Amino acid sequence: xxxxxxxxLTILREPDVIFFxxxxxxxxxxxxxSLVGQTKxxxxxxxxxxxxxxxxxxxxxxxxxxxxxxxxxxxxxxxxKGPGIKDVKQAMQDGFSTxxxxxxxxxGAKRLSNEFDLKSEVGxxxxxxxxxxKNGL
Amino acid sequence: xxxxxxxxxxxxxxxxxxxxxxxxLALALENDLINMVSKxxxxxxxxxxxxxxxxxxxxxxxxxxxxxxxxIMDAETVVVGMQPAVAITLVELGLTLTGVYxxxxxxxxxxxxxxxxxxxxxxxxxxxxxxx
Ligand SMILES: Nc1ncnc2c1ncn2[C@@H]1O[C@H](COP(=O)(O)OP(=O)(O)OP(=O)(O)O)[C@@H](O)[C@H]1O
Ligand SMILES: [Mg+2]
Numbered sequence: 001x002x003x004x005x006x007x008x009l010t011i012l013r014e015p016d017v018i019f020f021x022x023x024x025x026x027x028x029x030x031x032x033x034s035l036v037g038q039t040k041x042x043x044x045x046x047x048x049x050x051x052x053x054x055x056x057x058x059x060x061x062x063x064x065x066x067x068x069x070x071x072x073x074x075x076x077x078x079x080x081k082g083p084g085i086k087d088v089k090q091a092m093q094d095g096f097s098t099x100x101x102x103x104x105x106x107x108g109a110k111r112l113s114n115e116f117d118l119k120s121e122v123g124x125x126x127x128x129x130x131x132x133x134k135n136g137l
Numbered sequence: 138x139x140x141x142x143x144x145x146x147x148x149x150x151x152x153x154x155x156x157x158x159x160x161x162l163a164l165a166l167e168n169d170l171i172n173m174v175s176k177x178x179x180x181x182x183x184x185x186x187x188x189x190x191x192x193x194x195x196x197x198x199x200x201x202x203x204x205x206x207x208x209i210m211d212a213e214t215v216v217v218g219m220q221p222a223v224a225i226t227l228v229e230l231g232l233t234l235t236g237v238y239x240x241x242x243x244x245x246x247x248x249x250x251x252x253x254x255x256x257x258x259x260x261x262x263x264x265x266x267x268x269x
Binding site: 014015017018021025035036038039040042043046047050094101102104105107108111112 | 157159160161190191192193194195198220221222223225226229230231232
């Protein structure tokens with residue numbers, strides 16, 4: 001996999017959510033992603049940015065245009081230095097929430113992405129990476 | 138702070154969301170709408186989201202809250218004009234808008250609201266006859 005464009009944003013406050021979403025959309029449009037693809041990507045991004053703000057008081061979001069086998073995609077990385085997730089398997093389940101919420105963010109973001117990776121260490125932080133390919137379903 | 142205008146149309150309230158809502162604006166709208174429903178005793182709330190390009194779980198929860206609070210005050214909520222891409226995404230996200238009715242456009246939404254609150258559509262012919 002090769003990275004063509006890369007940009008890093010710091011997420012600290014709620015208005016950063018919309019700013020980041022717009023950026024992600026720009027990237028998706030740039031590689032010619034379909035409207036449905038764009039919408040899925042920014043919705044997943046929105047969930048992950050919100051989690052970062054809510055559970056880790058913010059963090060870093062990286063936007064990239066990547067290429068693999070001649071196919072372009074948008075990769076988004078959300079890295080925080082928050083409390084980490086004790087039981088990742090549980091957190092990935094629909095309906096699990098420690099925030100008295102719907103518990104849809106993580107599993108939903110996974111469904112909306114073509115590739116999804118979550119690494120978390122208690123006391124260290126959490127990093128979530130997603131990719132949507134140009135022609136991904 | 139910005140505000141989203143709420144229009145009163147007869148017994149209904151109409152809100153047209155023109156921008157992607159940031160959280161504080163969405164929460165303010167939720168508050169304003171509930172207050173308006175109670176003040177005007179509106180029987181229905183129409184929320185036009187045709188200009189909205191993303192509904193995430195936060196926004197979905199706001200819509201759900203508006204619907205359930207309105208219901209307590211005897212008003213039904215219809216969300217109109219959801220973009221197809223947004224609808225597809227919502228399903229995959231796993232969000233069900235409980236208690237929220239949906240319609241294609243404002244006109245269809247009004248019809249739906251009238252039927253929900255037990256109103257028959259205004260019969261124009263009869264109206265005309267009466268005028269004669
Ligand atoms: N960046 C993070 N740092 C620490 N914990 C997290 C992080 N992201 C998610 N979690 C944990 O994983 C749980 C599940 O997250 P998920 O986004 O699926 O649901 P939620 O945020 O609780 O609800 P929703 O996203 O539907 O509003 C959270 O309740 C929280 O405990
Ligand atoms: Mg969440």
